[in-house]
Amino acid sequence: KRRREELGLSLRDVADVTSVSASTLSRIENGTGKPDADNIARLTGWLDMPIDRVMNKAESNVEAVVYYPHEATPEIVEAHLRADKKLTPETAKALSELFRVAYKQFSKPSDK
Structure with missing residues (x-):
């Protein structure tokens, strides 16, 4: 949600780019839904985030999310x-x- 809002995008805009439905995105953002593996892959690709960052969330050695990976x-x-x-x-x-x-x-x- 944070990244979407930073870019000034609506749920529909992100849905169009990622092929994840706006209703699914809304449930994920609100914490009422869990994405399947395909949607996780689509969203982490759009976020330019390693998929293991999401999949290994339970590990205590998780790196911080970097929204601007090409910036120091x-x-x-x-x-x-x-x-x-x-x-x-x-x-x-x-x-x-x-x-x-x-x-x-x-x-x-x-x-x-």
């Missing part, structure tokens, strides 16, 4: 700070830079 964490945080109406542009920029410095210092080296 500092860019995502910066976008959120810029969008925060409680912050001036200058404050958002300063907080973003502080986060970048801290993230660079404390993040694990990339395996790439």
Whole structure:
């Protein structure tokens, strides 16, 4: 639901793209229905999310959902700070830079 709303899409829009009915999507979003394997595959494909993220939910070692897999964490945080109406542009920029410095210092080296 969050991703759909971020994109400004209706249930019907997502249904058209994923071939999952709008009523099924509504039940999934409201927690009153459970999707079958085909619908899970369709929805995780649309979300650009690994299917095992959904299937292995019971595991305690589950990774966080990343809605913008091609963006680095500092860019995502910066976008959120810029969008925060409680912050001036200058404050958002300063907080973003502080986060970048801290993230660079404390993040694990990339395996790439």
